[in-house]
Amino acid sequence: MTQFHQKGVFYAPDGKREKGKGNEPRIILLSFLGVLLPSAVLLTLPIFSVTGLSITDALFTATSAISVTGLGVVDTGQHFTLAGKILLMFLMQIGGLGQMTLSAVLLYMFGVRLSLRQQALAKEALGQDRQVNLNRLVKRIVIFALVAESIGFIFLSVRWVPEMGWQTGMFYALFHAISAFNNAGFALFSDSMMSFVNDPLVIFTLAGLFIFGGLGFTVVGDIWLNWRKGFHFLHLHTKIMLIATPILLFVGTVMFWLLERSNPNTMESLPLAGQWLAAFFQSASARTAGFNSVDLAQFTQPALLIMIVLMLIGAGSTSTGGGIKVSTFAVAFMATWTFLRQKKHLVMFKRTVNWQTVTKSLAIIVVSGAILTSAMFLLMLTEEASFDKVMFETISAFATVGLTAGLTAELSEPGKYIMIVVMIIGRIGPLTLAYMLARPEPTLIKYPEDAVLTG
Numbered sequence: 001m002t003q004f005h006q007k008g009v010f011y012a013p014d015g016k017r018e019k020g021k022g023n024e025p026r027i028i029l030l031s032f033l034g035v036l037l038p039s040a041v042l043l044t045l046p047i048f049s050v051t052g053l054s055i056t057d058a059l060f061t062a063t064s065a066i067s068v069t070g071l072g073v074v075d076t077g078q079h080f081t082l083a084g085k086i087l088l089m090f091l092m093q094i095g096g097l098g099q100m101t102l103s104a105v106l107l108y109m110f111g112v113r114l115s116l117r118q119q120a121l122a123k124e125a126l127g128q129d130r131q132v133n134l135n136r137l138v139k140r141i142v143i144f145a146l147v148a149e150s151i152g153f154i155f156l157s158v159r160w161v162p163e164m165g166w167q168t169g170m171f172y173a174l175f176h177a178i179s180a181f182n183n184a185g186f187a188l189f190s191d192s193m194m195s196f197v198n199d200p201l202v203i204f205t206l207a208g209l210f211i212f213g214g215l216g217f218t219v220v221g222d223i224w225l226n227w228r229k230g231f232h233f234l235h236l237h238t239k240i241m242l243i244a245t246p247i248l249l250f251v252g253t254v255m256f257w258l259l260e261r262s263n264p265n266t267m268e269s270l271p272l273a274g275q276w277l278a279a280f281f282q283s284a285s286a287r288t289a290g291f292n293s294v295d296l297a298q299f300t301q302p303a304l305l306i307m308i309v310l311m312l313i314g315a316g317s318t319s320t321g322g323g324i325k326v327s328t329f330a331v332a333f334m335a336t337w338t339f340l341r342q343k344k345h346l347v348m349f350k351r352t353v354n355w356q357t358v359t360k361s362l363a364i365i366v367v368s369g370a371i372l373t374s375a376m377f378l379l380m381l382t383e384e385a386s387f388d389k390v391m392f393e394t395i396s397a398f399a400t401v402g403l404t405a406g407l408t409a410e411l412s413e414p415g416k417y418i419m420i421v422v423m424i425i426g427r428i429g430p431l432t433l434a435y436m437l438a439r440p441e442p443t444l445i446k447y448p449e450d451a452v453l454t455g
Contacts (some may be wrong), residue, residue, distance in 0.1 A: 001265065022331040029428055036424075039091055048084035049074075049368050052085060056416055061298020063420045065091035067427035069319060070290035070402020071393075073409060077188035085171075088186060089178050095427070096182025096213065096320035097145050141217050145181060148212050152177035180209035183321040185290020185402030193281070197293040198274040205279050210289040211249075214315030215241055237327055239349045241316050244326045248313065252283030255306045265298035286310035288321035290402025297406045301388065306404070311399045312368075322400030322426050324368050331361040367430040372398055375422045382414045383407065393419070398426040 036059075042048060043058035053061065055074050064071045065088050070379040074080075080088065153173050155277055161169030179186045189195060196202040198304065212220070222238040230237070256279035260267045267275045281293045286307045290341050299307070314408010331346070335358045338346045346353040372394055379390045386405050 003347070013363065030160070032066070032424065032428055035063055035091070035094055039087070042087060047081065049080050049081065053079075056181055059146060060420055061088075062091060063423050064402070065130065065184065066093055066095040066096040066185065067400050067423045068182045068184040068288075068322070069397060069400040069423050069426070070179070071397060071404060071423070072186070072410045073411065074188050075190055077190060082171075085188070089175055091143075092178055092182045092184040097142065107246075125134050126137035130344055137290055140221065144217060148209060149174075149390065150180050151179045152180060152205055152209045155201060159199070159205075173373055176206065177209060180206045180289065180291070181213040181320065183210060183290065183315060183319075183400070185212050185285075187291060193291050193293045194295065197270065197278050197281075201278060203277050206207070206289075206291060207281055207284040210284045210287070210291075213247065214319050214321040215245065216316035218318050219316060226323070230306050236349060236351045236353075240327050240330050244330050245316070246312065248287065248326070249280070249283050250309050252286060252306065253280045254281050256303060258302040259306070260294070263298065263300055263303075266294045280398060282307070283310065286401065286403065287313065287326075287402045288315045288323055288399055290396075292403060296403055296418060304388065307403070308395050311395050311401045311403070314399050314401075322398075324364050324399075328364050329360045331358060331384060332365055335361070359454045362403065364430060368398070371422070371425055371430055375418055378418050382412050382418065383410075385410070394422060397422040400426045 008075075012126055032339070040055070040059040040062040043062055044053050045056055046052060053074070060071075060073050065068070076085070120251055153170075156173035156177055157170050160172050163169065164172060175186075178184075180373065187193065193206065219237075219238045219241045222235050225243075226233045231242075253276070257267075257275055260279070261275050267278055270278060278293050281291070285291045285293075292350045296307075296376070297303075312323055313329045314325055315321020317325050317327055331353060334348055334353075335346050342391050346355070346358055375398070376387075376390050376394050379394060381387075382389065383390065389407045392403075393407045395401075396403050400423065409421070
């Protein structure tokens, strides 16, 4: 909130505080680029790749890894050496964890309100006292991530060690556990997870990692602290995520099964249980995870549309996932419903959501739409591809999903740079970019209201 100091009979904005808050987007971007650029240079070295990478492909791959997108211009399993794969794991971990820890740091230092802006910053957003212990907070985030990844690693090792041997099986299990929890989508198998479409152990383990990574630390921390007290005592953001996430998963699963069960190129040949497994996996993966267990290039147009919507919604705030965020979508949807019912206040779970939060949610959607439209227009100029492929790939990059309809592997040089920019914006957030380009100036002047005809 803007602080004012008295100047005669008027109160002027506190310039120092406003200046400090204005630095926050730059800190996010610079910290991102500070890891990205050296990593891209490293990937061009012979030690990291089998045949070498051009600077463009290296920059694309590094951006895809640190933004936890998962789009690749080369086959990850075949093209990179062991050192290259380890570097990608490091980048994925930094991209996923770094974003969460950075969010926590900024929240503590600058009073940045992430996700839904609710009452007391630390108490409402982090489920802790106002005097947040930053070291303890970051430690909990890291421990939560490592525990989740370790559990995933154990389950995947049980599946792959007997088949591949101890060394290879454990490395594959570790790589995919890190990739899945951080919603990165990088796979060492050339067909992603298509070979395991009927394997419940692999499918449920990876899906569990997607979902927990996509919920966000704030939600997991809130549940950990308050689950004994009951659902009523959870924070509003947590309630939204716990209700919206299963609904999106269920709707996506049912729609994919209905639309693809008769498609001979995807699910028709699978047994009924396998069809439901594939539908569930794609529903979970679409919300920024980026793995696929069936050939997406063979999906029907309606199924691709459902996937595009799920990709755009994305995961939770302060999570390893991208997209406009589930809470943003939920607030915008409920605000529209509130308007249609001619209600004055947006109420969710017996709590009033302030109109500043509603405005922010709508701003995120509008800015995201403008960025996506611009990127799609530029890609249609540079690439010889159909509109549906361009739209799918652009939204996949922006929402840091990593699913591809086949366009990424065929991108031209300018097209790769367009996608790099889209992935960076998608990871740091569209509003962060907007704040950097145009910081609002505080004012005490209020002009008379007037009506505008809309609709």
